[in-house]
Amino acid sequence: xxxxxxxxxxxxxxxxxxxxxxxxxxxxxxxxxxxxxxxxxxxxxxxxxxxxxxxxxxxxxxxxxxxxxxxxxxxxxxxxxxxxxxxxxxxxxxxxxxxxxxxxxxxxxxxxxxxxxxxxxxxxxxxxxxxxxxxxxxxxxxxxxxxxxxxxxxxxxxxxxxxxxxxxxxxxxxxxxxxxxxxxxxxxxxxxxxxxxxxxxxxxxxxxxxxxxxxxxxxxxxxxxxxxxxxxxxxxxxxxxxxxxxxxxxxxxxxxxxxxxxxxxxxxxxxxxxxxxxxxxxxxxxxxxxxxxxxxxxxxxxxxxxxxxxxxxxxxxxxxxxxxxxxxxxxxxxxxxxxxxxxxxxxx
Numbered sequence: 001x002x003x004x005x006x007x008x009x010x011x012x013x014x015x016x017x018x019x020x021x022x023x024x025x026x027x028x029x030x031x032x033x034x035x036x037x038x039x040x041x042x043x044x045x046x047x048x049x050x051x052x053x054x055x056x057x058x059x060x061x062x063x064x065x066x067x068x069x070x071x072x073x074x075x076x077x078x079x080x081x082x083x084x085x086x087x088x089x090x091x092x093x094x095x096x097x098x099x100x101x102x103x104x105x106x107x108x109x110x111x112x113x114x115x116x117x118x119x120x121x122x123x124x125x126x127x128x129x130x131x132x133x134x135x136x137x138x139x140x141x142x143x144x145x146x147x148x149x150x151x152x153x154x155x156x157x158x159x160x161x162x163x164x165x166x167x168x169x170x171x172x173x174x175x176x177x178x179x180x181x182x183x184x185x186x187x188x189x190x191x192x193x194x195x196x197x198x199x200x201x202x203x204x205x206x207x208x209x210x211x212x213x214x215x216x217x218x219x220x221x222x223x224x225x226x227x228x229x230x231x232x233x234x235x236x237x238x239x240x241x242x243x244x245x246x247x248x249x250x251x252x253x254x255x256x257x258x259x260x261x262x263x264x265x266x267x268x269x270x271x272x273x274x275x276x277x278x279x280x281x282x283x284x285x286x287x288x289x290x291x292x293x294x295x296x297x298x299x300x301x302x303x304x305x306x307x308x309x310x311x312x313x314x315x316x317x318x319x320x321x322x323x324x325x326x327x328x329x330x331x332x333x334x335x336x337x338x339x340x341x342x343x344x345x346x347x348x
Contacts, residue, residue, distance in 0.1 A: 004076050004333075005076055007076070009034065009035065009036050010034070010035050010036070010076040010077060010333050010335075011035070011036045011037075011038040011074070011075045011076050011077075012029060012035050012036070012037060012038060012075055012076065012077045012078070012079065012329065013037075013038045013039040013040070013041070013071075013072045013074075013075035013077075013078045013079070014026060014029075014037075014039075014040050014041065014078075014079045014081060015041040015042075015067040015072055015078060015079065015080050015081065015082060015090060016041070016042060016043075016067070016079075016080060016081035016082040016083075016086075016103075017040045017041060017042045017049065017052075017064060017081065018042035018043060018044045018047075018052045018053075018064060018187070019042075019081055019083075019186060019187050020183045020186065020187050020317055020321075021081045021103050021317060021321040021322050021325075022042065022079075022081035022322075023052070023053045023055075023056070024317045024318065024321065024322035024323075025079055025081060025103075025322040025325065025326070026040070026049065026053065026056055026059060027053075027055070027056060027322075028318075028322055028323060028326050028340050028341065029326070029340065030056065030058055030059070031340050032326070032339055032340030033339060033340065034333075034335050034336075034339050034340075035329075035333070035335075035339075035340070037059070037062075038074065038075045039065060039071050039072055039074070039075060040059070040062055040063075040064055040065070041064065041065050041066060041067040041068070041071070041072060042064040042065075042067070043067075044064055045064050045065050045066040046063075046064070047063075047064050048060060048061055048062060048063055048064060049061075049062045049063075049064060050062075051064075052064070067082075067090055069090060069093035069094050072090075072094060073094050073095050073098055075098070076098075076099060076333065077098070077099040077100070077101065077329050077332065077333060078094060078098060078099070078100050078101075079100075079101050079103065079325055079329070080100060080101070080102040080103060080104060081103045081104075081321075081322075081325075082102075082103075082104050083104065083186070084104045084105045084106065084119065084121075084212075085104075085106065085119070085121050086104065086106075087102045087104045087106040087107070087124075088106045088107070088124035088125075091106075091107075091124075091146070096145075097145060098145070099145050099146075099329070099332050099333070100145070100146050100147070101130065101147050101149055101325045101328050101329050101332070102127065102146070102147070102148050102149060103149045103321055103322070103325050105119065105148075105151065105212065105216070106124045106148075107124060107125060107126055107127035107146070107148040108126070108127075108129065108148045108150065108151070108216050108219075109126060109215055109216060109219060110126045110219060111215065111219070114215040114219075115215075117215075118210075118211075118212045118214065118215055119212055126148070127144070127146040127147055127148040128140045128141055128144040128146065128147050128148065129147075129148055129150065129219075129220065129223075130147040130148060130149050130150060130324065130325070130327075130328040131150045131155060131158065131159075131220065131324070132324075132327055132328065132331065132337065133159060133269070133272055133274070133275055134158070134162065134220065134223065134224050135166075135224060138331060138337075141328050141331045141332060142331045142332065142334075144332060145332075147328045147332065149321070149324055149325045149328060150216070150220070150324065151213045151216055151320070152180065152184055152244055152314070152316040152320025152321060153176075153178055153180070153211075153213040153217070153233070153235065153244060153246065153320075154213050154216045154217045154220055155295065155314060155319060155320050155324060156178060156244045156246040156295060156312045156313070156314050156320070157174075157176050157178065157217050157221075157231070157233075157246050157248050157312070158217060158220040158221055158224065159275055159295050159297065159312060160246065160248050160295075160297050160299075160310045160311070160312035161174055161221060161248050161250070161310060162220070162221055162224035162225060163224075163264050163265055163267075163268035163269075164250075164261060164264055164265070164299070164308060164310065165221055165224065165225035165227055165229060165250075166224055166225040166226070167264050168253055169252070169253055169256045169260060169261060169264060169308065170250035170251060170252060170253060170256070170308045171250050171251035171252075171253070172225075172227045172228060172229045172230065172250075173229075173230050173232070173250060173251070174217075174221070174229060174230070174231045174232070174248055174249070174250045175231075175232045175248070175249045175250070176217070176231060176232065176233045176234070176246060176247070176248045176249075177234045177236065177246075177247050178233070178234075178235055178236065178244055178245065178246035178247065179202065179235075179236040179237070179238040179244065179245050179246075180235060180236070180237065180238060180243070180244045180316055181238055181240040181241050181242045181243045181244070181286070181316060182198055182237065182238075182239075182240070182241055183241050183242055183316060183317055184244070184316045184320075185237075192205075192237075198237065198239050199239050200239060201239060202236055202237065202238055202239065203236065203237050204234055204235065204236050204237075205235055205236075205237055206235055207234045207235070209232060209233065211233050211235050213233065213235075214231055214233045217229075217231045217233065218230060218231050240286065242286070242290055242315050242316060242317055243286030243287070243289065243290065243313065243314070243315060243316060244286065244312075244313065244314050244315075244316045244320060245284065245285070245286050245311070245312075245313050246311070246312045246313075247309065247310075247311055248309075248310045248311075248312070249307050249308060249309055249310070250307065250308050251306055251307060251308075252301055252306050252307060252308050256301060256308070257301050257303075258280075258299070258300045258301040260301070261299035261300070261301055261308055261310070262277070262280060262298075262299055265277045265297055265299060269297075273337070273338050273343055274293050274294050274295065274319060274323075274327070274338075274341070274343055275294070275295050275297065276294050276295065276296045276297070276343065277297050277298070278296055278297065278298045282298065283298050283311055284296035284297065284298055284311050284312055284313035285313060286313050286314075286315075287345070287347065287348075288313065288345050288347070289313050289314050289315045289318075289319070289345045290315050290345045290346055290347075291315060291318065291342075291344075291345050291346040292315060292318060292319075292323075292342055292343050292344050292345040292346075293315075293318050293319045293323035293324070293326075293327065293341040293342065293343060294314065294319060294343040294344070294345070295312055295313070295314045295319055296312065296313045296314070297310065297311070297312045298310070298311050298312075299311070315345070323341055326339075326340055326341055327341065
């Protein structure tokens with residue numbers, strides 16, 4: 001277990017705190033009984049947390065500083081909630097024994113050619129992949145000093161499909177159509193995210209197999225199942241701030257029924273605090289996951305077409321980003337995995 005630099009309570013720092021994921025991290029950390037918030041860094045240095053996150057009054061007067069490696073390095077664990085391509089340079093300047101969870105994509109992919117094909121940037125390497133529910137992942141995360149937090153779409157799809165692929169219940173060509181709320185695009189203002197453009201409309205984007213999360217889905221599903229999985233992915237932008245609803249389909253193996261699919265998911269996730277396999281006949285909805293660190297999953301066998309239909313929902317800012325990052329941090333720090341996290345959502 002990690003020693004907290006002689007401190008009784010581990011100190012955690014957040015770089016990229018002015019973004020949506022960074023703000024969500026701060027919200028969750030405020031409710032964490034076992035950590036202390038240290039340096040809070042952002043590109044908007046000179047402002048306060050209250051200026052950019054008015055929903056966090058307990059941190060209203062905390063200054064946002066520049067993401068300086070020396071200041072961040074005094075923490076026991078550093079969260080990097082930076083735009084893709086910016087984490088690697090800062091991570092290299094942090095002390096090598098410092099625990100780091102990167103919420104960006106910089107260290108997720110093992111395959112350098114896949115990184116270059118989908119991100120068109122220099123390859124920084126690969127860290128332990130931080131999805132605790134995957135086979136063997138908890139032990140790896142607990143022993144790691146550097147962890148790559150998964151993307152939001154890959155979390156929704158991988159947790160839905162991995163057990164079925166591993167048990168041979170479905171074919172290894174998976175089709176995914178998934179809708180995300182606007183916060184998934186980050187906080188930088190663009191014309192395509194204007195309220196007048198988004199409200200009352202749904203649209204596809206990065207269709208045709210070019211979305212950067214595609215190779216991450218294939219990598220995670222292949223690791224979990226031991227099969228060469230291929231994913232056809234179409235993302236949709238939905239007129240809501242938060243949430244992902246993913247529909248994943250694949251050809252059924254001979255004789256597989258809805259009961260088989262449901263029992264496989266139920267058996268795999270029995271005892272998992274943050275994966276909820278819904279009762280038969282109940283289907284996931286994004287509103288039920290808002291604010292919670294849970295994935296809701298349901299499956300059915302379409303016998304007419306011979307396809308498995310698996311639906312999953314999560315909050316893209318919690319289980320899809322900050323909540324999963326905190327899960328990983330808890331494991332790395334030797335704390336209970338669910339510290340500071342809840343599986344329940346908020347309503348209405």
